[in-house]
Amino acid sequence: MGIEIDMKGKAALVTGAASGLGRATAVKLAQAGADLCIVDVNADALAETAAMLDGVQVLTHVANLAEPEACKGAVAAAVAKFGRLDALCNIAGIVKFANSHEMAQSDYLLTIAVNLNAPFFLSQAAIPHLLESNGAIVNCASSAALIGEAYAAAYCASKAGILNMTKSMAMEYSRKPIRINAVAPGGMITNIANGMTMPEGVEYDLIQRFSGLRGQVEVDDVADLFALLASPAGRSYHGACISIDAGITAG
Template identity: 60%
Template sequence: MQAGDMTGKAVLVTGAAAGLGRATAIRLARAGADVAIVDIDAANLAETAMAIEMEGVRVLNRPADLAARENCLAVVADAAAAFGRLDALCNVAGIMIPSHTTSMSAEAYEKTIAINLSAPFYLCQAAIPHLLETDGAIVNVTSCAAFRGQAYFAAYCATKAGLTHMTKALAMEYTHKPIRINAVAPGGMMTTLASNIRLLEDGDRSLLSRISPLRGLVEIDEVAEVVAFLATDAARAFHGACLNVDKGITAD
């Protein structure tokens, strides 16, 4: 899949400080888009901003905690104001907190819901009026966990399944409008998020084999290419789709 030309267009990418978010933002910049980038990690977000500037496009570096609804609404408003338009929203930001379900703290649970499910909803809510004006696109990053249960990640799985179905519901709601709304469900990637996860010492390792990729981890750039493709007019035939980029882990 090859991203279309985004010259003169503007996109908003969340979770852009590292990993898939950074790779997606840079890929869209290479396609010619001006890029607004958002993440709570201000230091690494600044590095992403420099990489985008090297592509010769404009960048809006906007550190923010997307767990708060008002921040979600503000970053969309700032992106539209900075570039005078908004052509795509890529909801990439996400968190994973392993826990036995009976011992997961309310804080950890609420944070997972806030970042993985509520933030994409509020960002879509704010972005849709702008995207309707530009025949734009929304790309939500879900996970293979939306389709396969993962031990010790009940909250994470719930949010990704919810985001996948939210994507389809939004696509139905806007079937007769010139906006495209799709999702990408990656398999395991060696992102900063994944590398920072510490498995439970008392967890049953045999349960984790169910989600182990037989063909190995998915390359971040491969997933970024699909996300970027769906954000551009090259993917105008896609609406309400969820593309699984997981090396076959959900094939069974």
């Protein structure tokens, strides 16, 4: 029997929605009937995403989620528009590869701010509304949360933090009507991946250790998983971190 993902009459907030996984997840949720608040720092690309979302109400909200107040503002805008919030998909993220001893302080702080702090402050603002709607938080972790990846110490730290933050919040709200889960994708072909640069003197055999044998993960496959966990069809998931990485973390 197939899984029916029905989000009609519900509202979801998706970050990082201007491209890649965030855009694909917004499309999947719109297809399931959800009204959407889509958030990103890239206004032009966010408008392109909005044009793909047919048959539902869409609010585009441009914000720099590295700022805690911007996180709170995004949630407030969604609730003001739709009068409710049923799902928060924390997908916005960045990665900057560097030799750890050479990484710029600004790059480190930005990585933590976008990948770890923003999901916390978004969740903090969203939880009161999600408790009212029996809603869900779905965080974007990574295979980098589960294994060490050379030249990505800041990114790995941020994603490991997301994984344990997910589990900690799930325990905290284990007796409350909210579901909190994470998805841990492997490498995908997205704007983040396309814009990556490696530091000088990189040892590519170390990178191959976390590249996997089966190639890149399909973005749409990961988006399907986000939509499932954001919807009532994911009712039995709580405190889970689901790997979808084509075997990278298998051993």
